[in-house]
Each structure stands twice: as structure tokens, then as C-alpha cells.
Amino acid sequence: MFDNLTERLSSTLKNISGKGRLTEDNIKETLREVRMALLEADVALPVVRDFIKQIKERAVGIEVSKSLTPGQEFIKIVQAELESVMGESNEALNLAAQPPAVILMAGLQGAGKTTSVGKLAKLLTERDKKKVLVVSADVYRPAAIKQLEMLATEVGTDFFPSSADQKPIDIANAAIDHAKKKFYDVVILDTAGRLAIDEEMMGEIKALHNAITPVETLFVVDAMTGQDAANTAKAFGDTLPLTGVILTKVDGDARGGAALSVRHVTGKPIKFLGVGEKTDALEAFHPERVASRILGMGDVLSLIEDLEKNVDKAKAEKMAKKFKQKKGFDLEDFREQLGQMQNMGGMAGMMNKLPGMGNLPANVKDKVDDKMFSQMEAMISSMTMKERQHPELIKGSRKKRIAAGSGTQVQDVNRMLKQFTQMQKMMKKMQKGGMKGMMRGMQGMMGGGGMGGMGGFGR
Template sequence: MAFEGLSERLQATMQKIRGKGKVSEQDVKDMMREVRLALLEADVNFKVVKSFVKTVSERAIGQDVMKSLTPGQQVIKVVKEELTTLMGGEQSKINLSAKPPTVIMMVGLQGAGKTTTTGKLANVLRKKYNKNPLLVAGDIYRPAAIKQLETLGKQLSFPVFSMGDKESPVTIAKEAIAKAKEEHHDVVLLDTAGRLHVDEDLMNELKQMKEIAQPDEILLVVDAMTGQDAVNVAKSFDDLLGLTGVVLTKLDGDTRGGAALSIRSVTEKPIKFVGMGEKMDALESFHPERMAQRILGMGDVMSLIEKAQDNVDQDRAKELEQKMRTMSFTFDDFLEQMGQVRNMGPLDELLKMIPGANKMKGLDNMQIDEKQLNHVEAIIKSMTNAEKENPEIMNASRRKRIAAGSGTSIQQVNRLIKQFDEMKKMMKQMTNMQGKKGKKRGGMNFPFMQ
């Protein structure tokens, strides 16, 4: 997962200094030596590392920190603030033209995920900005690139403008913008051609497209897993085109995160979006402060809330709460709720957004087994409607049938039924507390939490 290696090293380093009532210059030097190694191992640009370490060291041994009541906490605060600054400081939002259509050029090398990201960005613009995008198939060189964009357009219900692979991309861009104005599309997303490396022909063509399209945004799509190469590619494109922002793809698969920490500092261009999965809704706005908090194990409550708002039906959530209060919560309700949570993303990633979850006993090394989640789903779907409504009618023969129908064991079925009953009792107790402190109960241990 993103920043996993860096996060573990930095959190271990911060832990050594966190509770210290007194911090010496030597303590800071020792800590910064560890930080330097952690950043270099994460493939962060060495010049960026040098500058970061120098800035943090100077601030950490300053009077405000050394003479504070909690110097250890102050040093960590400095590290978080400088990490945030390193990644851009504040969120950089997408530029939307006051006079539609907004034209966005998607550029980058082959294999970075440019075409897929074009579809994902269109999805974000519709959901969060209430826009009506037109996708434009401007990559006439890569085999099946036009077909890929058309397939994405059909999947997401977006129109795709194409003139085949015989017309030049410059002509396609010009005609597409005219078509967008005619059909009242307020955003034009130009999917452009890539190459295996930066070359003169590619750049000349993109320059011509830029002159014709006059884009409001030129977003470079780069693969985060390429590390320092991503930074070099960004610099080359920016020198020749003048980028307005960067989209990092496959950040969820890069355990190092060096590109995300280097690219802003080296190019001075903001990271606007990050790809955090293969699903078409797995494109997130990039928030430097939230990412810094995640790296340091401080959680990311705001992103968690936004994910919940985007994926959970609020009216249905109120209904489920009422069912929990009255003990009428069924296996069907549980299955629905589990589906909504799974739509928010990988569960282990969601747990990391909860402040302090990495220090909670049992959660620090907990692995979420997606196969076990599938088993839970299969068990519930193998029940009859009557069994889902009234689990108490499930006798031995019924449980044997459910196990056979779901491809699981009787023990797994028994465990799920028992835990579901415990969960209902616990949720009723929690919802009836009305803010009062109740007796401490043992935590739930679902079969998909190993």
C-alpha cells in the first residue's frame, strides 16, 4: 500500500521522541539521520531529502520547540508541517473555466494509465462538480486506444468524440471543442497520444494541440511506481508544455511513495489527483496535509467522512440505526451495510484513516482477508429469507445445507451466526447508551479479521 515502508520507518522514529519531556540537539540529529534514511529508501529525490532534513532540523532545535512543555510532540508537529509543505501545502483544485467548455488535456507516456484516468476524471467531474464531460479520443497511434476510451465511455455513460485514426490529433481536438459547444458539454477531456519515452515528434504534436485547444488544464498522468523516473518525466513535459498539474496513478501499489514526495518540490507543479485502485471511482483529490497525517500514523478522518458520504445512503443508514435499536436488524441488512463499506475501499486502508488505529491492540497487525468477506457473503446468500429474518430457526440440518451451498464449513456458519447475534446485542447496547459511559465489552472479532 501507499507509503507503507516510509510510514513504518517514520512512525518508529517519531515514537522514540514522542513522549520525551526534554529534547536535546543530539536527539534531533539522531532522529533526522533516521528520517533521512527513510526518505532515501522511499526513493525520494536526494536534493529534496537534503533540503527537507535541513529545514526540519533548523525548526526542531529552535527556541519554540526546545522550551515548550511537550518538545517531543512539537518536533513531530514540525515534521508533519514540513511533509505537508513538501507535497504542496494546500489542496490544488482543478481549474474550471468561467466560460464553458473547460478544456483539459491529459498527457503522459504510454502505460501510465492516461486513458483510464481520463474516464475516472470524467466520473469525478460529474459526481462532485455536476459537469457534463465529453471524452475525446485523440490517441490515434496506440492500437485499441480509441476502442478503450469508447468502452469506458459506454461503461460510465459518457459520450466519446472520435474521428478514427486517420485524422490528425490537432484536427480532432479542434472539431471536438466545436462539437462540445454545439451539444452544451461544459468539459472537454482530451486523451492524447503517449510514447514509450519523451521524443520530439510527441512534443511537437502536443504543442500544436495546446495552441488549438487553449486548455485550461494540462494534466500529466504519471505512474507512481516508476519512482524518480516519474519526476524526470514530469520535468520534461513541464519544460516543453507548461503543465498545470499532475495525476499520480497506482499510488496504492507503491509502498515507497518517493514520486509523491518529490514531484511537487522538483517541478513546482501541484499533484491534483491520485489513483488509489482499479475501480472507476478510485481517483481521489490530493490533500497534502491529509497525506502527511496518514504517513505519520495520525489518521485521516476527513477523507474517511468524505468516503462515507459518497458511498453510504444516509436515509438507509438512519433506517438501519432504528433497526439496531429495536433488535430487528437482519442478515440482509448486514449484507447491505457490508457492501456499502466495501465500496469505500480496502478495509485495511480505511482502518489506517482512524487516528490511533495503528496503536490499538489487535489492529496494529490486523489483516483484512477479502476471501473471508466473500465467504461471509456466500453464507448469507445461501440462507432462505426466513433464516435471514430469524436466525434462531437455523438448526443443525439447516446449517449443514447453508455450509454446503456456500462452499464453507459448518464451523464457519456457526461462527458467523454467533457473531451476528453478539453484534446485535452490542449495537443495541451502544445505541441505548445515549452518550453515557457503559461497561467495557470485548471487541468483535469478525471472521474476515485475522
């Protein structure tokens, strides 16, 4: 998300960063560029107007801090305003109620409501250690109830059965009664979506809301619909007392207009982002981190959280121990690293969260294709354990066998071995110089043609 906006804003703000002082004249052109960048990102026009007005008021004639240049001060203002538009800080779910706390999910058909129910149940079970029950009151869409039942099984949460011949209010009440008797902490209720907003749908969901008085009413909306997402959320918000928004499919949205418009248009906070198809691809929405990402400054806190969530601690400790004993880094270790990176959303997902990566040229970013990691894993899996431990054994005939076994070419095997050698050097630097040595090694990989050299994979 925000790829296009990050690119435009980074180059625009770079132009002003060297200015001696901020005046109405020298920020005029920059503000025009910022305005165009926001409109291209499909941010709602009233949001853009207010955003530009606020920045102009704050920037002109500002007292510049001694530690910052006027240009840096301007970027700081833009960042603060981005945070303000999106809500300043994360607003968590309010589950402080007499158990069970009921969460009602609303939204249009196809927005990812049912999937979000499963993801949220998994998050509350694993992160917050809640006992969660999910139930579907979608009696109109064929197989909706079955879909939620399968999702519940997949994420390891309890499912309350319902059927298409029941009334939504009866389903909800039965599930809540069951939850009280069995001491559940949370009930998540999936409701029917429609293809468009209509009075009948709004009347039904309003009656359902009044009957069960949920502590959280979350509107689920597809980020790829841009500013329409904000307008739809507003229409629902006029009928239902929404407490927050879940923005789905943000991994497929390069513009980010919805994230910047929803809070301003609806007055409701974005609480979660759906960032992929996997059941754990639901992130708490942190405006300050997203603002940092938009401006190409990375999002190290989210990256650390990803590491803590996805990295296999036992494997990491085993590798650390191996390093301490100076036993080196072999191809089997490399394969494990590739697997862990893919668990964290692949290289492209990690790059978005690393500071400075937003400034990489587009042609370099394009070469970082996650398909290459799958190919590299396939090549290493086609090797014997002896070859993985002693890569120097891999010569002519062995390379041909590995290429044939992994469906690749000999030149791909050569390229992968070269990449492994660079990683090995980086690990040696890390052994000697700790994190500084590793960062120098990574810079060498990124700038020295290492990553670019991987561009041939997956093409």
C-alpha cells in the first residue's frame, strides 16, 4: 500500500529539504505537488483540501528547531498532519464488558467480512488469550455459514452452528446465550453483505444491532475501492453506531486513498488492516507507523513485531549457538532463512518497513520478486544434505542435477550460489562486528548488485 504516494511525496519533499527557510512562495510548489500526489492516491477531495490548508497554516512563518533544517521541519509537519488525518494513535477494541463481549461485523458483499471474522478470532485467541465463539447470521449467501465453519476450524476457534432457515436475530441470541453458559469472553457475529446499500439491508442490520447491543460494531471495507470505501463507511455509519473500521485487501492497493479518507469522512477510527490472504494477515492500524511508511521512513516497530510473531525461536537460538561456536553458515541455514522471510510477507513486505527503502529506484524494487525465494528453496531442496553442508562440492554435473530437480537452469543455480556466498560473507561480518557489520553487509548486497543480480529468478 501507498507505493505511488510514497514515491511522489519522497521526491517532492526532497526538493524542499535543502531550503534555508520556509516561505509561502517556496512551499507553494511543494504543496501543489503534495495535493496532486494525494488526489492520484484517490484520497477524498475534502480530506485533501483540509490537509493542504492545515500544512500551510502550520508551515508558513514557523520557528524552526535548531536541530532541524526548514525542509526537515516541513517534512515533520507533513508527517504530523498525516497522523492527524488517520487518527494519531491505534484505537484498540473495547472489550471491557460483562462477558461475552459481542462484536458485530458489517459491510458490503465481497469486502472480506467472513475472512476478517476468522482473522480477528485468531488474533484475539492467540494475542489476547480470549475464549472466542464465532457465528454466522448470513442467511442469504449460499455457503456463507459453511465458509465460516471451515475458517473457524482452520484458526482453531469455536463455531456456533446456524442455518439459512433461521432469522438473524434468533441466531445471534442463541449464540450469545450459549456463550454465557459456556463462559466465552468474546462472540464475533458475521452478518449478511449486499451488493449495494439498500434500505431493507440497513433496516435488518439496525434491528439486529438493537436486539444484541454489541460492544463493538466494525465496518469491513475493501481498500481497493479507494475513496468509495470512505463514502460507503459513512452511509453505514449514518445508520449504525459504528465503533471502527477494518480495511481489507490493503496489500493489493498501491494508492492508499481509503486509509487516508476513512477517519476524516466517517469520524470512525481504522482499527485493523487486512494485509493478505493468510489467517494471521490482520494488523492493528497504527497511524504514526503508517505515516512514517508513506514518507519512506520505514516502519521498524511493525517489522520487529513481525519478527517476534513469525520467527521460529528454537531455530533462531540454534543458529545463534552455531555462530558462537564459529561453525559457519551453510545452505541448509540459508533455506531456513528464506522460509522465515516468506513467513514475514516476503522480501517486498519487509522492504516496505525498512527505513530508506522507499528511496530505492523502481527498477531495483521490481527485481525483488518473492518468486525467486521459492525457486531458491526448490534448488536447495534438490541438493543432498552433504551438498548443503559443503557447497564447494557443487560443480558441473551436480549443478545440472540440481537444476533438473528444481525445474530451473544451471545459470539460476550459479546465481543462487553467488547470492548464498554474499549472505555467508554478511553472516561472517555479523560474527565479527555484530549488527554494524551485518548492516554493512546488507548495504553491499543492495548496492553491490547482489539483490539486482537476483532479478533473473521468477521471470
